[in-house]
Amino acid sequence: MIQRFLDPAVLAGISSLDLVAKTVVDGFISGLHESPDFGFSQEFAEYRQYVPGDDLRHVDWNVYARTDRTYLKRFKGETNTLLTILLDTSKSMKYGSGKMEKLEYAKFLAASLVYLAHLQRDATGIVVFDEDVRNFVPPSSRQGQMMRLMHTIDAAVPGESSRTDFTKPFSHVVDFLRKRSMVVAISDFWEDPETVIKAVGPIRARGSELVLFHVLDPQEIVPKIKGSALYEDLETGARLQVSSSYAQREYKDKMEAHLEGIKTKATSAGIDYFLCDTSKPLDASLRKYLAIRTGRL
Amino acid sequence: MGLFSPWFLGGLFAVGLPVWLHLLKRSKEDPQLFPSLMFFEHRETSSVMHRRIDYLLLFLLRAAMLILLALLFAHPFIRQSSAAQRGDRLTVVAVDRSFSMRTKEGSSTRLDLAKEEAQKVLAGVPTGTKAQVVALSGILEAMTQQISDPNELRAAIAAVKEGDSRADFGVLARYLRTLREQADIPLEVHLISDLQKSAQPAGFADLRLDDGTKLVLHPIGKAAPNWSVESVNAPARLYDPKTVRINATIAGFNAPAATRNVSLILNGKTVGSKQVMVDANGRGSVEFVGLEATYGYNKCEIKIDSTDSLAADDRYVFSVERTDPKKVLFIDDGRHPKSQKFFAAALTSDPDSEFSVDVLRPEVAANANYSNYTLAVLSEPSNMPAPLTAALQRYVEQGGGLMVAVGVDSVALSKVPVMDVPIQGTKLATRSGERFWSIGDFDQNHQVLKNLDHMNGVKFYQSVTLGTDKANVLARLSDGSPLVLERRVGEGFVLAYAASFDERQNDLPYKPIYVPFVQDAVKYLGGGGVNQPVNVQVDSAVELRAGVQNQGVSAEVLDPDGNRVLSLEESASAPSAMLTKEGFYDVKTAAGRRLLVATHADRRESDLTVMEPETQELWSSTGGSVDTGKNPAKAGVNADSTPWSLAPYILVLLLLVALAESVIANRYLRSSIHTEETIKA
Numbered sequence: 001m002i003q004r005f006l007d008p009a010v011l012a013g014i015s016s017l018d019l020v021a022k023t024v025v026d027g028f029i030s031g032l033h034e035s036p037d038f039g040f041s042q043e044f045a046e047y048r049q050y051v052p053g054d055d056l057r058h059v060d061w062n063v064y065a066r067t068d069r070t071y072l073k074r075f076k077g078e079t080n081t082l083l084t085i086l087l088d089t090s091k092s093m094k095y096g097s098g099k100m101e102k103l104e105y106a107k108f109l110a111a112s113l114v115y116l117a118h119l120q121r122d123a124t125g126i127v128v129f130d131e132d133v134r135n136f137v138p139p140s141s142r143q144g145q146m147m148r149l150m151h152t153i154d155a156a157v158p159g160e161s162s163r164t165d166f167t168k169p170f171s172h173v174v175d176f177l178r179k180r181s182m183v184v185a186i187s188d189f190w191e192d193p194e195t196v197i198k199a200v201g202p203i204r205a206r207g208s209e210l211v212l213f214h215v216l217d218p219q220e221i222v223p224k225i226k227g228s229a230l231y232e233d234l235e236t237g238a239r240l241q242v243s244s245s246y247a248q249r250e251y252k253d254k255m256e257a258h259l260e261g262i263k264t265k266a267t268s269a270g271i272d273y274f275l276c277d278t279s280k281p282l283d284a285s286l287r288k289y290l291a292i293r294t295g296r297l
Numbered sequence: 298m299g300l301f302s303p304w305f306l307g308g309l310f311a312v313g314l315p316v317w318l319h320l321l322k323r324s325k326e327d328p329q330l331f332p333s334l335m336f337f338e339h340r341e342t343s344s345v346m347h348r349r350i351d352y353l354l355l356f357l358l359r360a361a362m363l364i365l366l367a368l369l370f371a372h373p374f375i376r377q378s379s380a381a382q383r384g385d386r387l388t389v390v391a392v393d394r395s396f397s398m399r400t401k402e403g404s405s406t407r408l409d410l411a412k413e414e415a416q417k418v419l420a421g422v423p424t425g426t427k428a429q430v431v432a433l434s435g436i437l438e439a440m441t442q443q444i445s446d447p448n449e450l451r452a453a454i455a456a457v458k459e460g461d462s463r464a465d466f467g468v469l470a471r472y473l474r475t476l477r478e479q480a481d482i483p484l485e486v487h488l489i490s491d492l493q494k495s496a497q498p499a500g501f502a503d504l505r506l507d508d509g510t511k512l513v514l515h516p517i518g519k520a521a522p523n524w525s526v527e528s529v530n531a532p533a534r535l536y537d538p539k540t541v542r543i544n545a546t547i548a549g550f551n552a553p554a555a556t557r558n559v560s561l562i563l564n565g566k567t568v569g570s571k572q573v574m575v576d577a578n579g580r581g582s583v584e585f586v587g588l589e590a591t592y593g594y595n596k597c598e599i600k601i602d603s604t605d606s607l608a609a610d611d612r613y614v615f616s617v618e619r620t621d622p623k624k625v626l627f628i629d630d631g632r633h634p635k636s637q638k639f640f641a642a643a644l645t646s647d648p649d650s651e652f653s654v655d656v657l658r659p660e661v662a663a664n665a666n667y668s669n670y671t672l673a674v675l676s677e678p679s680n681m682p683a684p685l686t687a688a689l690q691r692y693v694e695q696g697g698g699l700m701v702a703v704g705v706d707s708v709a710l711s712k713v714p715v716m717d718v719p720i721q722g723t724k725l726a727t728r729s730g731e732r733f734w735s736i737g738d739f740d741q742n743h744q745v746l747k748n749l750d751h752m753n754g755v756k757f758y759q760s761v762t763l764g765t766d767k768a769n770v771l772a773r774l775s776d777g778s779p780l781v782l783e784r785r786v787g788e789g790f791v792l793a794y795a796a797s798f799d800e801r802q803n804d805l806p807y808k809p810i811y812v813p814f815v816q817d818a819v820k821y822l823g824g825g826g827v828n829q830p831v832n833v834q835v836d837s838a839v840e841l842r843a844g845v846q847n848q849g850v851s852a853e854v855l856d857p858d859g860n861r862v863l864s865l866e867e868s869a870s871a872p873s874a875m876l877t878k879e880g881f882y883d884v885k886t887a888a889g890r891r892l893l894v895a896t897h898a899d900r901r902e903s904d905l906t907v908m909e910p911e912t913q914e915l916w917s918s919t920g921g922s923v924d925t926g927k928n929p930a931k932a933g934v935n936a937d938s939t940p941w942s943l944a945p946y947i948l949v950l951l952l953l954v955a956l957a958e959s960v961i962a963n964r965y966l967r968s969s970i971h972t973e974e975t976i977k978a
């Protein structure tokens with residue numbers, strides 16, 4: 001099963017990159033992730049003048065002896081990151097015009113992220129959702145966690161009447177996010193951008209890092225229709241007669257506006273947004289993502 | 298180019314069906330799944346506008362199929378030049394050789410004159426034109442094929458001989474209609490006949506000729522006074538030569554009142570002569586009493602002296618068989634003496650009865666000489682010695698009659714002797730909750746039962762149940778049990794009566810109808826097998842063998858001239874023979890019976906009245922006119938051109954297109970399935 005998700009060719013490319021979090025949260029183990037907080041660590045960060053209320057244990061008494069001033073010695077805190085993956089399994093994710101469905105692509109992406117996090121000993125969890133939370137594995141770095149996550153990812157299938165609803169799963173995540181962490185949402189985001197950002201906003205507000213992977217089939221971005229075709233909505237079952245001219249012009253414009261809307265609103269809300277084309281190799285998407293994050297750090 | 302049924306071209310609108318299938322239907326039948334339609338809008342009109350015809354070849358084939366189908370129903374045709382325009386025609390010379398053509402016209406008969414006229418007609422036929430000679434009588438005899446050899450045609454006319462049959466113009470018209478249909482060529486028909494009115498069929502429609510048939514009538518002779526012996530009423534068998542009565546009717550056609558001498562001739566010797574007054578265009582009858590015929594068949598004849606032109610109908614032949622009073626063999630074991638007493642009393646109650654009864658025990662009857670008996674009666678048999686069964690079987694198959702009274706004692710047997718129907722048991726009316734049964738189904742028209750007044754009032758207390766799978770049931774009791782059954786075995790008949798002859802099972806012996814029941818049954822069975830008439834009209838048939846029996850056994854028929862009628866093969870297999878001449882036929886059936894059958898011509902031939910001129914003209918005009926080829930431009934429309942139907946060619950084309958459509962559609966279907974499987978994989 002691991003072999004299925006973690007294709008060696010994919011993992012070979014990903015292992016050479018560092019997964020560097022933008023925001024360091026409550027980390028304890030020094031490692032690759034840089035904590036956003038100062039704390040106990042080996043690497044010095046700065047001195048700060050004592051103000052009443054500071055913990056006296058952090059006062060650098062040597063400096064006080066030399067200068068008779070009280071300064072607090074601060075270190076860069078290196079810690080393990082809490083990574084939570086939100087995987088959308090709504091019926092629309094079952095679509096695929098080529099050999100790979102969107103859900104399959106999303107599973108590979110999630111598994112790759114889990115594996116990378118495991119290599120860095122990050123506590124990882126997952127939430128499988130559609131219109132409700134279907135499965136939830138809390139973040140943990142215990143032994144066997146990776147296998148549990150892999151089983152969970154593998155078992156994720158779209159339900160019979162499942163439709164996407166971001167409100168419930170994201171509020172669920174907000175409930176258990178007591179620490180600042182990193183949340184990765186993988187979905188096709190067939191929803192109004194305003195609604196999406198509104199649903200994920202509370203996570204960002206708590207100081208957690210949020211990354212949106214927008215998984216789309218190339219046929220969804222620009223449908224290629226010969227003549228006319230009868231389309232049936234995967235989630236609602238509604239049918240509509242569609243002509244090629246409409247798909248080539250008006251639909252394309254609407255889709256571009258939709259993608260731009262999500263991207264703009266996400267960026268303005270401090271959310272990372274990445275569009276994943278299922279026709280592109282998975283490792284390329286990850287590599288691009290990690291390169292971007294590294295560069296930002 | 299034309300159309301027989303142009304309204305069917307409305308079917309061309311059906312071409313819209315494949316258009317609909319290829320433009321609309323297909324897209325609605327194959328919806329494509331899509332994650333979300335939130336960016337699509339409902340624009341039906343613009344969508345339809347952009348639809349294109351898919352599978353263009355398949356569409357064209359389907360449209361072609363419908364067009365061809367509509368054309369096929371419209372039945373298109375092309376006019377092509379007819380045989381008349383090409384100058385082709387077939388001349389048919391029909392010579393009447395019926396009985397009336399024996400009439401003398403001067404020193405020649407009408408047939409001689411007809412043949413001369415036919416030769417003249419043939420002389421007028423252009424060289425190279427095909428012609429056919431046919432002889433008309435009761436049947437139509439083609440004397441030649443459709444040939445253009447004048448010598449052969451003339452020889453065929455010369456070979457036409459006098460006949461004794463009655464002419465029927467309906468037969469000729471039917472033949473000409475068939476010929477016109479098959480030959481598809483104009484006919485010019487010359488009928489050379491005395492055009493008797495009596496030769497017309499019952500309805501004028503039977504004389505109708507198809508278009509393209511030109512009828513030219515050549516009347517021979519004219520109406521002339523004629524007297525004939527119209528009918529003779531004489532018994533086929535006589536037992537007492539002194540009491541036999543022979544009635545003859547003499548008729549005059551177009552003749553004044555006259556007195557005629559009538560002679561009765563027996564075996565070539567005149568045995569009686571009388572005079573009869575025949576009214577003008579009327580009839581007179583004469584009766585002869587007594588006929589000292591010899592034993593066996595006798596050739597008899599009624600003859601009148603007449604000076605009319607048709608002498609052949611002045612005599613009327615008939616056959617009479619003289620036999621002794623017939624003996625009835627009553628086979629009885631003596632256990633119920635009343636049966637014999639009742640039966641014999643009923644049979645001999647008439648002083649003039651032609652039957653006498655001989656009683657024999659079963660064990661003695663096996664060795665009896667059955668040729669002395671006209672009928673055998675088995676009274677309530679309870680034990681049938683094998684030799685007796687075999688003797689009775691042989692006797693019946695050769696034309697003898699057998700009557701079996703199946704009484705209560707006969708239940709010991711499994712089957713009714715000779716008749717071979719099973720005896721299933723006995724029934725008592727009282728055990729069925731009834732005091733007695735009455736008669737149920739009853740064949741009132743059968744010769745045995747016609748004088749029994751439906752057996753009203755007869756009470757049946759007990760019956761013997763018989764199987765009915767092989768026999769005809771003539772009467773049943775009210776509970777459905779068969780009472781009287783009949784079966785033909787070989788040339789004879791077996792009659793089974795499901796009761797005894799005495800009063801133990803019913804009260805029939807006490808009823809007056811018991812006498813006619815016994816007498817009619819004996820007369821019916823004692824007639825000597827199948828009652829073949831021995832005095833018949835010409836063109837009647839005589840039966841030589843019953844069904845498939847006696848196949849391979851030779852039968853023989855000698856005509857009045859002493860010639861064999863049947864070939865060697867026919868004598869071994871023919872079921873019957875046609876009697877076509879007037880006179881006496883010696884017939885030996887396959888079963889060995891000998892008959893002397895007298896045949897006389899149909900007396901309607903004696904009426905020499907000619908068809909009315911109006912009728913002749915009307916008949917000639919039914920076939921339309923036929924161009925002789927000299928002036929094709931004057932030919933009628935119907936004869937000008939023949940519609941040449943294109944339907945067979947369209948049908949073949951339709952089949953080919955349907956085949957191509959199946960192949961193409963199958964190919965598209967396979968590729969579609971393959972694509973779906975690939976996507977699923």
